[in-house]
Amino acid sequence: MPKALLCPLCQAENHCAYAANPAARHCWCQTQHFPKALIARAGRGRCICAKCARAFSAG
Numbered sequence: 001m002p003k004a005l006l007c008p009l010c011q012a013e014n015h016c017a018y019a020a021n022p023a024a025r026h027c028w029c030q031t032q033h034f035p036k037a038l039i040a041r042a043g044r045g046r047c048i049c050a051k052c053a054r055a056f057s058a059g
């Protein structure tokens with residue numbers, strides 16, 4: 001499993017369509033709002049999974 005397909009926070013699959021296929025046009029992350037602090041924690045160019053995005057937003 002390429003690292004790009006894994007969530008840097010929990011190591012589960014992030015299901016990022018862009019990471020899986022650079023030609024993809026849609027990804028679940030487009031409908032999400034990611035706080036800057038969360039992006040900083042994930043690291044540059046890494047996609048987190050929906051579960052971690054929800055957990056972070058919920059505080």
Ligand SMILES: [Zn+2]
Nearest residue numbers: 007010049052
């Ligand atoms: Zn995760």
